[in-house]
Structure formats: C-alpha cells, structure tokens
Amino acid sequence: METDPWALHPCRPGADPWSLPLAQFDLSNPRLYAEGVWHPFFARLRQQEPVHYCAESPFGPYWSVTRFRDIQEVESQHALFSSEPTVLLGNPPRDFYLQPGFIAMDPPRHTLTRAAAQPAVGVANLGLLEPLIRERAVAILDALPLGVEFDWVERVAVELTTQMLATLFDFPLEQRHLLTHWSDVATSSPRQPGPLRITPEEWRQSMRECLEVFTGLWNERAARPPRQPLDLVSLLAQHPATCAMTPMEYLGNLLLLIVGGNDTTRHSLTGGVLALHENPEQLAKLHAEPGLVASLVPEIIRWQTPLAYMRRTATADCELAGRRIRAGEKVLLWYLSGNRDASEIPDADLFIVDRARPRHHLSFGFGIHRCMGNRLAEMQLRIVWEEILRRFRRIEVCGPPQRVMSCFVHGFERLPVRVHGL
Helix, strand or coil: CCCCCCCCCCCCCCCCCCCCCHHHCCCCCCHHHHCCCCHHHHHHHHHHCCEEEECCCCCCCEEEECCHHHHHHHHCCCCCEECCCCCCCCCCCCCCCCCCCHHHCCCCHHHHHHHHHHHHHCHHHHHHHHHHHHHHHHHHHHCCCECCCEEHHHHHHHHHHHHHHHHHHCCCHHHCHHHHHHHHHHCCCCCCCCCCCCCHHHHHHHHHHHHHHHHHHHHHHCCCCCCCCCCHHHHHHHCCCCCCCCHHHHHHHHHHHHHHHHHHHHHHHHHHHHHHHHCHHHHHHHHHCHHHHHHHHHHHHHHHCCECEEEEEECCCEEECCEEECCCCEEEEEHHHHCCCCCCCCCCCCCCCCCCCCCCCCCCCCHHHCCCCHHHHHHHHHHHHHHHHHHEEEEEECCCCEECCCCCECCEEECEEEEEEC
16 A cells, blocks of 8 residues: 555644644644645744744755745845756656746746746737636636536636647647646646656656647748737747747746646636635625626635645845845745745635735745746636626535645636535
C-alpha cells in the first residue's frame, strides 16, 4: 500500500494551529489546501510571526510572508527579491530544465517578453473576444440540465476556459483538451502534488508533446501575416524580442500563458459558485441588483485566490518586518493569506458582493509581475455571471467539493451541483 508522505506532517488537517510550535510550521503540505483547512494556520502567522522562517521542508528552507503590506513591499522591490530561477517553491528538475517564462524573469528580459505577448489581452483584442466569450458561455449554460446533478468543474469551468485558451493560441478547438492536460501537468510534479499524480518520465513526455505541437504552430505562424483577433503564438513568433527564442524558452513561456489563462478563471468560476451557495444572502443581493456583478467578480477572485503563492529569491541580505533574510533564501508570498488580512481588508473572512474596494486584493500579484491577463479573467467571469443571473435562481451545491492536492494551485477538481431555473 502506498503511504502518504504528508500524513504525519506537523502542519496537517486535524493539527491544532494555535498550539503547534511555530518552529514546526511548514505550509507546503498540500493536504491543508485539499481539505480546505489552511485558514487558521495563516491567521496565527499573521498575528504572531508574519514573516516566518521554515528551516526544514521537503523543498528545503524558506520564508513565508503572510500580511498584505509585507507582500506588497517585497513585490515592489524586484531587484532585491528576484523572480529567477522560478516562482515555485520546488526547483525545476535538472535533467529537463525549462527556461523560465517571463513570470520568472527579471527586467529587462521580463519587460521585453511580456511586451511581446501583451497585445493578446489588450483592450482592442478583448473587444473582439467579448462577443465570442458570451456566445460560448450562453451555449454552455443553456445546455445544462435543470434539477439534475452534474459536475460544475467539468461541464462549465473547464469547458469555458479551455475554449477561451484555444482562441488565445488559435489552437485547434477539437484538441482543446490537451491545453487543460498540459496546464495540469505543468503545475504537478512527483515531489510537489498538483492536479495530477505523475511520474518524472510522464511529466517529461508530456512536456515534449506540448513543445512538439506548439513548434508546429510556431513554424506555421512565423511567416503568416497577423490575423484578428491576435493570438499568442503569432505574437511570440513575430516579435523582435521573442522570435529567436530557444525551444525551451518557448516552452517555458507557453506553460506560463497556458497556466495563467487556465487557473485564474477556471477555479474562480467554481469558487464563486461555492461562495454564493454558502452565502445565500449575497446571492439575494445579486438578484435584487444585477449590476453588482461588477464588484462580485473581483470579490470572487480575492476569496478564491486561484494561485496560493509566488516565490521570490533574495539577491542580498535584507530585513523585512524585523526579520533578517539572507541572500539566496527563498521567500514565499502567500497571496492566499494576504487576501484574508483584516488589517488591510475589512471583514476579510466574509464574502461580500458589494465591497467598497473590491479590487483591493493580491490574487493578480502586485508590481511589475501583476497578472497580464487580469482584464480577460475579469471579463470572462463577468459575462458568465451576467448570463447565470438571467437563467438560474440558484446553483445548489450537492456535496463537498473535491479540491486540488496542491499548495500552489488553489482550486477544484470537482463540484457536484444542481441548477434551478428562475
């Protein structure tokens, strides 16, 4: 029988976060997030040791930054807290080293590569994409059975985001399931659980397949005049800053864009359904005033926080909130915790659809690495909830959610629901 390496971990479901010695706090245990019991561990750190040093973990020592303002301070000093070599807690495998996507680059490489992809999520391109997103959302929602249990993740969240990803890459729609698969593989590893249980060779083989398919698209687009709406492969293949990328640089940027385009929207679409089921008085506000969708969307993104953290690496000895951080040490910015910091966000543990400052959150990051596709993610969520309110009185959650086994991707594998018409 396979044993669970996390079963006896000090920070585990069932452990008392208020009596456990702070020296034993290691927040990398994916079971905390799979079972949705992470809240009190972070609450204690925010209160007692907001910049916390974990001396031993399966990934080596690291610092946890858990308060809103401290996270912003780190994000605003990108020269002191580098995004290289990776934004993940675990280091990449040495036998298959991916060049980092621009999220794990520092200026000037970050600036140039990001600028090449930016037009795909610019205002003009979003204007072209919005009718298509609405058309697809309408088709997906109209096909849902009333009063019959189904999996919201499979039928709605995955389907909508994968169709959108296929459009952003101008990827064959009939093969769009590959994009979801590669996103799940990219955020999983044998050492750090994610959406998939995967061996090292399965991981490498999947990455090779992704590169092979997208290399064919690159070769096709490199000499082709741009088409509307703009697609990410054409932008990368034709921009002076990225047209000479190595294959592994290309793959690193592809995975960044696939994961970024998938996780924020996919898991927020599901998290919003669960939040409104658990807070029916907030759903009543929406039905009484549908215009509140504008503030609902950022509140869902804050509440869900689809990516729990980002890693930085200190480039020099420094001090943060009275703690001495040494050059080369890992620093984890726990967006998940910062978004529940009541000293910065009033009633941070409550889900409120009419917040006064709904966009005051950290789910998209802060500073030069703020999520490039944040407007696209918000637009997709806005459209879906506008269409939901036109069709359904409520979405009933029929059983406990099955969450992703990961300390990085904060999301859902399954959510059983029934929809009820107006």
